[in-house]
Amino acid sequence: MKMILKNCKVVNYDNILKEINIIIENGIIKDVTNESIEDAEVIDCSNLIAVPGLIDMHVHFRDPGLEYKEDIESGSKAAVAGGVTTCLPMANTKPVNDNSSITRYMVDKAKEVGLIDLFPVAAITKGMKGEELTEMGDILEAGAIAFSDDGLPVMNSEVMRRALEYASQFGSFIISHPEDKNLAGKGVINEGKISTLTGLKGIPDEAEEIMIARDILLAKLTKAHMHLAHVSTKGGVELIKWAKSLGINVTAEAAPHHFSLTEDYLTDYDTNYKMNPPLRTEEDKEAIIEALKDGTIDVIATDHAPHHKDEKFVEFDNAAFGITGLQTLIPLTLKLVEDGKIDMKKFVELTSYKPAQILKLNDRGYIAKRKKADITLIDINKEYIFDEKINKSKSTNSPFFGKKLKGATIYTIKNGKIVYKFQN
Ligand SMILES: NC(=O)N[C@@H](CC(=O)O)C(=O)O
Ligand SMILES: [Zn+2]
Numbered sequence: 430m431k432m433i434l435k436n437c438k439v440v441n442y443d444n445i446l447k448e449i450n451i452i453i454e455n456g457i458i459k460d461v462t463n464e465s466i467e468d469a470e471v472i473d474c475s476n477l478i479a480v481p482g483l484i485d486m487h488v489h490f491r492d493p494g495l496e497y498k499e500d501i502e503s504g505s506k507a508a509v510a511g512g513v514t515t516c517l518p519m520a521n522t523k524p525v526n527d528n529s530s531i532t533r534y535m536v537d538k539a540k541e542v543g544l545i546d547l548f549p550v551a552a553i554t555k556g557m558k559g560e561e562l563t564e565m566g567d568i569l570e571a572g573a574i575a576f577s578d579d580g581l582p583v584m585n586s587e588v589m590r591r592a593l594e595y596a597s598q599f600g601s602f603i604i605s606h607p608e609d610k611n612l613a614g615k616g617v618i619n620e621g622k623i624s625t626l627t628g629l630k631g632i633p634d635e636a637e638e639i640m641i642a643r644d645i646l647l648a649k650l651t652k653a654h655m656h657l658a659h660v661s662t663k664g665g666v667e668l669i670k671w672a673k674s675l676g677i678n679v680t681a682e683a684a685p686h687h688f689s690l691t692e693d694y695l696t697d698y699d700t701n702y703k704m705n706p707p708l709r710t711e712e713d714k715e716a717i718i719e720a721l722k723d724g725t726i727d728v729i730a731t732d733h734a735p736h737h738k739d740e741k742f743v744e745f746d747n748a749a750f751g752i753t754g755l756q757t758l759i760p761l762t763l764k765l766v767e768d769g770k771i772d773m774k775k776f777v778e779l780t781s782y783k784p785a786q787i788l789k790l791n792d793r794g795y796i797a798k799r800k801k802a803d804i805t806l807i808d809i810n811k812e813y814i815f816d817e818k819i820n821k822s823k824s825t826n827s828p829f830f831g832k833k834l835k836g837a838t839i840y841t842i843k844n845g846k847i848v849y850k851f852q853n
């Protein structure tokens with residue numbers, strides 16, 4: 430099975446090639462060349478940009494157990510519609526993914542669906558209770574790639590220390606959900622101007638920063654790799670910058686909503702803007718963008734967190750935290766490009782090259798000979814409404830749902846096969 434992507438503009442993190450052809454054979458990039466071939470499926474890419482298939486290090490697919498919100502099939506469909514070909518689903522399923530059989534179930538189901546590669550992030554502790562470590566070796570053998578109790582912090586520092594040591598012995602790493610649960614308390618939005626104005630209970634920046642500081646220090650102590658999820662505060666960025674200047678083994682991610690939106694959207698009590706960590710201030714948002722630019726934050730990850738309508742159309746205090754993100758990743762990140770904050774090479778670095786490096790998936794994240802043929806073809810000028818037809822997730826809990834987006838995935842190619850084609 431041969432395919433040729435004709436007249437592409439190929440963007441890698443370190444180079445751009447114009448009017449070039451990508452030749453694909455047996456799921457692998459055979460060549461990136463001016464030459465053409467016969468007897469192949471042809472995609473005309475004249476107005477499209479070819480980037481490495483995006484790698485999302487942080488999604489919630491709710492499968493097993495919470496399939497009414499999302500399952501591995503609908504999550505995979507949302508992923509490829511968002512140009513994402515590799516996903517890391519978190520462990521807060523029901524039951525929690527704290528053992529090799531659940532991990533294996535997830536990997537097998539994703540293979541059966543056949544749209545994306547799925548590398549589960551299994552729980553750090555049994556039942557995500559923050560007490561007893563999981564059987565990390567067995568779980569890694571079943572196909573997991575990292576460990577996190579995401580959704581809940583590991584509050585006990587000694588448990589977190591052992592988790593880091595144990596995971597690193599297997600060549601794996603820990604993803605921290607940095608939140609001091611006691612300090613965050615019953616908070617539902619950022620603590621500040623808008624919490625005062627609305628009377629909604631606030632979560633101070635320090636709830637995140639205290640744990641980022643602790644996790645950095647535990648990475649220093651153990652020399653193990655700690656990845657910090659969904660960094661949302663300026664203070665958090667400063668701590669990570671400090672850690673990196675000392676050579677401490679930390680990496681970090683930011684979610685598109687934290688570099689696109691602020692707490693100011695919360696004056697209408699719209700629960701589609703409710704997520705954890707909460708939307709912060711303009712100053713925080715700018716600090717996140719600066720950190721993406723200067724490498725303090727390594728990757729963009731969506732924290733795609735689907736919830737059923739019934740869990741969102743309730744009083745603000747009772748609504749579930751989280752928004753969907755897979756299908757808004759490209760348009761929101763392209764907005765940074767359009768605004769001149771980052772260029773297309775940086776876009777690629779943040780959404781595929783760096784995640785591949787962190788995950789040691791050296792077969793992807795770069796468009797070149799012999800790499801896996803995971804390629805996303807984007808029309809950066811295409812405008813469309815993010816409506817029921819476009820949305821592939823089972824859930825619609827996004828503040829962008831029903832709104833106009835700019836920048837569309839036109840084709841997603843996974844292992845040399847077309848797994849998504851834009852239609853509206
Ligand atoms: N981000 C969220 O607001 N919610 C996530 C949990 C998490 O990522 O911490 C979820 O599982 O719904
Ligand atoms: Zn989290």
Ligand SMILES: [Zn+2]
Binds near residue numbers: 487488519579580732
């Ligand atoms: Zn999450």
